[in-house]
Structure formats: structure tokens, C-alpha cells
Amino acid sequence: MKLAYYPGCTLKTKARNLEESALAGLRELGVEFIELDQWNCCGAVYSLATDDLIHQVAPLRNLIRVQQEECDAVFTLCSQCYNTLARANVRVNENAEDLKTLNTFMDEEPDYGGSVTVMHFLTLLRDVVGWDKLKSAVKKPLKGLKVAPTYGCSLIRPDPVAITPNNTPVIMAEFLEAVGAEPVQSPDSNTCCGSFQALGNPDAALETSGRILRSAQKAGAQALVLSCPMCDYNLGRRQPAIVEKYEEINEMPVYYFTQLLAVALGLEADVCRFDLNSPEKDGNTLTAAAV
Amino acid sequence: MPISSRDIDKSFQNKVEEIASADFRRCMQCGQCTGMCPVVEQMDFTPRQIMHLIQFGQFERVSQARSYWTCAACHSCMVNCPRDIDIPQVMEAMRLLVLRDNEDQVHPNKLSPEQLREMPQIAFVSGFRKLTA
Numbered sequence: 001m002k003l004a005y006y007p008g009c010t011l012k013t014k015a016r017n018l019e020e021s022a023l024a025g026l027r028e029l030g031v032e033f034i035e036l037d038q039w040n041c042c043g044a045v046y047s048l049a050t051d052d053l054i055h056q057v058a059p060l061r062n063l064i065r066v067q068q069e070e071c072d073a074v075f076t077l078c079s080q081c082y083n084t085l086a087r088a089n090v091r092v093n094e095n096a097e098d099l100k101t102l103n104t105f106m107d108e109e110p111d112y113g114g115s116v117t118v119m120h121f122l123t124l125l126r127d128v129v130g131w132d133k134l135k136s137a138v139k140k141p142l143k144g145l146k147v148a149p150t151y152g153c154s155l156i157r158p159d160p161v162a163i164t165p166n167n168t169p170v171i172m173a174e175f176l177e178a179v180g181a182e183p184v185q186s187p188d189s190n191t192c193c194g195s196f197q198a199l200g201n202p203d204a205a206l207e208t209s210g211r212i213l214r215s216a217q218k219a220g221a222q223a224l225v226l227s228c229p230m231c232d233y234n235l236g237r238r239q240p241a242i243v244e245k246y247e248e249i250n251e252m253p254v255y256y257f258t259q260l261l262a263v264a265l266g267l268e269a270d271v272c273r274f275d276l277n278s279p280e281k282d283g284n285t286l287t288a289a290a291v
Numbered sequence: 292m293p294i295s296s297r298d299i300d301k302s303f304q305n306k307v308e309e310i311a312s313a314d315f316r317r318c319m320q321c322g323q324c325t326g327m328c329p330v331v332e333q334m335d336f337t338p339r340q341i342m343h344l345i346q347f348g349q350f351e352r353v354s355q356a357r358s359y360w361t362c363a364a365c366h367s368c369m370v371n372c373p374r375d376i377d378i379p380q381v382m383e384a385m386r387l388l389v390l391r392d393n394e395d396q397v398h399p400n401k402l403s404p405e406q407l408r409e410m411p412q413i414a415f416v417s418g419f420r421k422l423t424a
């Protein structure tokens with residue numbers, strides 16, 4: 001299978017900690033891929049309107065780029081990019097009329113055939129690398145590190161694009177076990193962080209993010225892991241405001257799961273770019289667990 | 292408030308159905324959606340009540356609601372709806388009914404310096420996509 005990597009807008013800026021750790025990990029695991037050199041923002045959220053196709057142009061154009069590189073599959077790191085590309089792909093595969101309209105509209109592009117597979121990096125680790133191979137590649141297992149998987153929405157809803165069952169998600173816990181950490185079961189692992197309401201209704205985002213942190217803390221987690229820059233903002237960068245508002249919630253480190261991957265594979269800490277993390281900026285909780 | 296069939300604004304219902312293929316008429320008012328919604332406490336009407344108001348064609352009341360401006364399109368309601376209704380799509384239809392009249396809900400010049408500095412790109416792209424015309 002020939003694999004392409006679609007970065008998306010945030011991966012080259014605020015979420016370099018997600019990108020650099022993931023790609024270094026993938027190279028270490030010996031997985032070959034090409035990074036798309038021509039791509040555009042996917043639109044960040046899937047448009048839900050049925051009477052309007054214009055917002056499907058952006059995701060589809062990216063799938064055409066994958067097709068032009070003669071790749072069978074594309075993977076993303078950002079959960080929102082995954083959801084937007086995967087849902088657009090499902091829509092045009094289920095609706096030939098929509099695909100025809102979009103292909104006609106983009107008459108300067110080759111037609112999209114519908115055959116590209118859209119994957120998230122976690123799916124890639126599970127289905128292409130395999131947990132066993134990952135386990136045997138681990139040099140510094142994250143012994144005893146209690147981590148709460150945080151799936152958010154985009155990886156697990158709605159069903160046609162879910163990478164793991166949305167009511168009982170397991171993929172991140174399986175990953176954590178493979179790198180030697182201890183997944184902690186929290187009832188809010190699949191709760192939304194408030195997403196773009198960080199702009200529209202910041203109080204709503206603060207409240208639901210507070211709930212996620214509170215539940216993780218009650219379950220005994222030392223850190224949260226996630227895969228979405230939007231969750232990282234609401235749960236990480238906004239954490240000081242959450243801790244200030246709810247006195248029962250203590251500060252908790254927030255990492256991208258790819259940073260755990262890089263540390264467990266024994267890669268240099270500089271690929272983790274902990275300086276971009278928040279609230280903990282040195283990765284100490286994580287690196288202290290790696291033995 | 293008693294509602295008679297004469298009060299049902301059918302053209303409003305038709306508009307919702309044009310934008311969202313989800314069938315709000317199938318809703319049986321069980322309240323699963325409300326139970327799953329992470330931001331319901333910040334809403335004025337619960338997702339179930341929004342469905343109810345649309346079923347009864349109450350455009351005046353539902354057009355004043357804050358609920359769909361608080362909805363994060365997280366799809367938790369939908370995956371648990373026993374009638375398999377795409378509730379987030381109905382919420383989007385309500386947003387679009389207003390946005391297509393050019394009534395923005397967030398204004399870039401009113402964002403705080405902290406928001407502008409700290410927010411990731413996807414927050415701006417997704418927020419402006421869902422909350423502005």
C-alpha cells in the first residue's frame with residue numbers, strides 16, 4: 001500500500017509537537033510514506049448541509065492530490081482533518097450524483113474516482129504497523145504512567161467514520177498498552193471538549209473541558225493524551241482558566257499520543273517539541289516514566 | 292401553551308428539510324439526545340425541545356433560541372438517538388437559516404488578544420465556518 005501524509009493547517013504551526021513526534025516515530029518504525037507537497041486546508045469541520053456542496057470541494061481536492069501521487073491511502077494526524085476528509089469521501093462514495101457535480105465543478109482537476117482510503121495515524125499504527133510490532137520496537141516502555149485516553153468527537157463519530165466504537169472506544173488504550181503505559185478508564189474519554197465553541201461560547205467549552213479533566217483526575221490519571229489540536233487548546237492551553245474556575249480540579253499534563261510514541265521508541269526528546277505543550281512545557285511527567 | 296395545527300409554520304419546516312435531509316418528524320421525544328449533550332447546560336432549549344419546536348413548526352420561538360449557537364456539532368446525540376435522526380444536521384439547518392441572512396454570530400474584531408494568540412488555526416477555520424455567514 002502506497003501511503004500519503006496530509007498535514008493540514010495547524011500541524012505546520014501550533015501543533016508541530018504533534019507532527020514532528022509522529023513523523024519521527026513513523027520513520028523509526030520503518031513505514032514508508034510521502035508527504036503531499038500540494039494541499040489545501042480541508043475546512044476543519046465537515047459541512048452538514050445537504051443542499052450545499054461547495055464545502056466539499058476543499059476536502060475532495062486533497063483526495064485528488066493523493067490520487068495524483070498514485071497513493072492508495074492518506075493518513076492525517078489531526079482528528080478534525082481526519083473527520084472532514086473521511087466524511088467527504090463517504091459522501092461522494094455513497095452519492096454518485098454529488099461526486100459528478102463536484103467533478104464537473106472542479107473541471108480544471110482530474111476527476112476523483114473515490115478509491116482513496118482515509119486513515120488516521122492511530123488506525124495506521126493498529127492496522128498497518130500492528131500493536132505487536134509496535135510493542136517489540138519499544139525501547140523505553142512508559143512503565144506505570146497512568147494516562148487517560150481522550151478521544152473527543154472527530155475520531156469516533158458518526159459511525160461510518162469511527163475508528164473505534166464511539167460508546168466504548170479502545171484504540172487509544174490499546175496504543176497506550178503497546179507503549180507500556182497504563183490506560184485509565186474515564187467515563188468522559190469520549191466527551192466533546194467544546195470544539196469551535198471556544199470562539200462562540202467559551203464558557204460552554206470551559207465547562208465540558210472541566211468535566212473531562214475532573215473525570216480523568218477522579219479515575220487516577222497523571223496525564224491526558226489526545227490527537228486533536230482543538231482538544232489541546234480547550235484542555236491544555238485553557239487549563240489555567242479551568243483550574244481557576246473549578247477549585248477541585250488540579251493541573252494535569254496534556255500530551256499528544258505521538259509524543260508518547262516518540263519517547264517510548266527512545267527517540268531524542270527534541271522531536272517531541274514539549275515547548276509547544278501546555279500546561280506542562282518540559283514533558284517531565286512523561287520522560288520520567290520512560291525507563 | 293396549546294398549539295393547534297393552524298399554528299404550524301409549514302414553510303419553515305420545508306426550509307429545514309431542504310437544508311437537512313434528517314427527518315425531524317420521526318423524533319419520539321425520548322430525550323436521549325439531551326442526556327448525551329455535553330453543552331446542554333449552556334442552552335436555553337434542550338436538543339429534545341428544539342426537535343419538539345420544529346415538529347410543531349414554531350419558527351418564532353425556535354429562531355430566538357441559543358441552543359444551536361451553543362451546539363458543538365459533536366454528534367453525541369446522533370449516535371445515541373433510537374430513531375437514528377441526524378440531530379446535528381438539524382442544528383446546522385437552524386444555524387444556516389440565520390447565517391444565510393448574513394447574521395454573523397462571532398466577530399473577529401471582538402476576539403480577545405489571548406484568543407488570537409493562543410488558538411490553533413482549526414479553531415478559527417471551524418468557528419468561522421459554523422458561526423459566520
Ligand code: SF4
Nearest residue numbers: 318319321322324372
Ligand atoms: S434522541 Fe432522537 S428520538 Fe429521542 S428526543 Fe432526541 S431526536 Fe428525538
Ligand code: SF4
Nearest residue numbers: 328362363365366368
Ligand atoms: S451535536 Fe450539538 S446538540 Fe448534539 S450532543 Fe453535540 S453539542 Fe449537543
